[in-house]
Amino acid sequence: MAKVLVAYASLTGNTEEIAELIAEGIREAGGEAVLKSVTDCNADEINHYEAVLLGAYTWGDGELPDEFLDFYEEMEELNLAGYKAAAFGSGDTGYSIYCGAVDLIEEKLKERGAEIVQESLKIEYGPNAAEKETCRTFGRQFLETCAAVS
Template structure:
């Protein structure tokens, strides 16, 4: 299995989350690439079984500038083959905390991807042991969910 973690991070908070997710997936035996959204070729998404998208939220609930083209391009794809999840960092001082996470989550559903119903939203950086553990648990839960989804599909096919 191969995973892609594609993220946008201005202050490094979402990148820190992505790094923890990558380490956790690799500890579970998943070959994982980690790229910034504006460096990610949407054509390459078909190469991945798992796609995790991370983004901070800009202003009053908008996608950051560097995520807009990626969003537009991915929203027109068919990702029926993929299991996907979304994560991001935010700041509760803004009115729409981690809204970019919801925007990406909803968009991925329209692509036909199987989208993990849980999202990972974090206030600023994963600075505490509890925050790091939360990221690890998210990655582990995602893999468990993806594995169960694959088994359900296999049982319906056989």
């Protein structure tokens, strides 16, 4: 089964929890999930995996958080053709652009040639009990979709 990088930026712990739950789902489906904060890795590390899930919380008016910016800029150097990918994150519907960082990440993945294999996962704040299972399901489905399209 696939080795998947799950890289995220989290300030309050909400996006980190989403990432952990997604990684659980990948492992439940028989995959290997490597969980890393974007502050502890660089975009080039994507090349060491078969698939990638990137996540961030949304800052301000739909922006990437500061700690994701270096990773995002490093992605400019990558050719992700053939990579399976998806995005996830947390946000606040009180802002005019809900989970805008997730959309920016997905667009960057597409721009660099990655194949987006499933719709982004967007969670308001941190996951409630039902959303925790949604996050695990997201991970399981990602791995299953990667296997199906390989």
